[in-house]
Amino acid sequence: MADIPPRDADKAPAAAGDPVEIARALVPVLAERAARFDESDEFVAENYELLKEAGLVEAGVPRELGGGGAEVRTLAEMLRLMAHACSSTALAFSMHTHQVAIPAWRWSHQQVAAVEPLLRRVAAEKLILLSSGGSDWIGGSGKATKVEGGYRVSARKAFTSGANAGDLLMTGAVVETAEGPDAVIHFAAPMKASEVNIVETWRALGMRGTGSNDVVIDNLFVPDAGVSFTRRAGEWHPVFQIIATTAFPLIYAVYLGVAESARDIALDMAKKRHPSAALLDLAGRMETSLRGAQLAHRWMLDTVERNSPSAESVNDVMIGRALVAKHAIATVELAMELAGGAGFYRDNGLERRFRDIQGARFHPLQPGPQAQYAGALALGHSVAHIF
Template identity: 50%
Template structure:
């Protein structure tokens, strides 16, 4: 008899589970890419497998999976459907950060994680559009605040329950202050604007979420910080989140490489083709090695400027080499790659999104340089 924790098996082979899910949703990926629709089948399959509670510690009723296990699952799914992988990673990184804070800092994030298990919550992040400065306003009212904001890049918003977000309160004593909280994605004053018509990753449902005076109680404020300045929370996020997010892009690159080789093996032997394949292999190996180090940092690192610098350097290396891998895959496949039915064209578009997550390459270079020189990281 299988022992269970909550409603989840105590141990799940996420490699096998992800492989089965990837095969199940492969045919749907093309359709969602064609009409900009959300990858509902992928999320349904993940929910059936207990994925959304997988990173919740077993003591709190979750799956107790490691960051590395879930990165592998996201990577495998990404080879089949980049949108499912990326949207799933956005939920996963929030849970991973909450688990780390509870385990290592005694932070009161256990209530959220228990709710994820009991209520089967799916979390959505606005971090990519907010980062250090945040956006939107908080107006102080009796018992809490009124939130007015428009949050972009909210991956998974069609099916999400809570947006883990922030907004700016103009504190009369402390000045512009960023407040962090969970906002409901359903209810009065909340609407989803269908803005996600993009080059790639079209199935992530990364629409804008609009809040029109939504009440956030005082008790719902999870933290606050000065606007625009580095805070320990962001060092924790940088240490953990991007290993999960960029697992999706490594997966897209691996899927493109596999398809390109399938096509190239049907062609006559050609030294030039071999060299192109070798360049593709070098780029993919670089992305894989850099991502492996990202996972090591996420699982064993100590948050702080030095760790953030390395994690962001790796984010740049993974993104750049994943993009290069897919570009080389197009060359290896030859003219066939230009046809949508082959799948490489979609991978080429999807992989471009790796450019746009924080910290983008130029800000990363500035941050890394400041850390190396011993300068103030807040500029």
């Protein structure tokens, strides 16, 4: 196990090594800063510098391309540990992490050569990749107009976690067609382009340090060669099956970590009180709920490791996502009850976890579409347009 630095340490451990142990060594530093970022709505920029110095930006890049070669299960454990200390850092960094893990999987398992230059740049230049999340889900958003040699794109992408630290926004825009279904082009928008600007919108209930601001793209030229793939709007595409299967076990590792840390805080507080029947009941229900979240997340990771993205793998991951969210939220609610009135004080850190865990509700597939997707598969119907 890596040595734990002093609580006032401001230096990251050496870049080489296991990302899980590096994250473990960073936990005291991240924890020391978490309340300040939360209280000020300040983006966790200092923590991103630590992650860069520690070699975690390139952890998911295959070793052959200059990275750490970490697989999804290892990356998820890295994020879970971070979340114990600073939910916002872990969630924002999960967006970069999954944007690396997806092309890494395509390179390793599908031999897609087109993703290699991006992965090599992440490793060599420590590029931060951004995800515009729900803005670029199956329906697509923004407008792309075909022009000579490429497209002109205008769009507003909400919930862009880590926007202020990003180098490339992995995004898309809708191309309207008169003759049939609209198309969506996918591309990387350089964050330093004059046509790309950040609008400071992120003042939120929880996850306040993620810097999940809006990114506005105004008439950006995307050359034909810059389009990574094109698909139909509002319809599942094989690449999106890879995205959904790979990304959500990483994102929900963060919420699992938040629930676990809330449980730890509540137990420390409850141990100082008389073990009444009511106290034991609350503690037992909290433990049971947390175990449900842990088992569901393990199921998500097992699904990734089948290495067979499909409608079925999406279903399995999204069932896991629903169960992790349900049980993680319930765990934190029970932790608040177990802690009693003391849990209301900010200094104890529990109310921050209570706010942060609410984010688990909002990522796709949300409860209605997730249940419809699972039901359609169970009954043998198409899921192509359920999202």
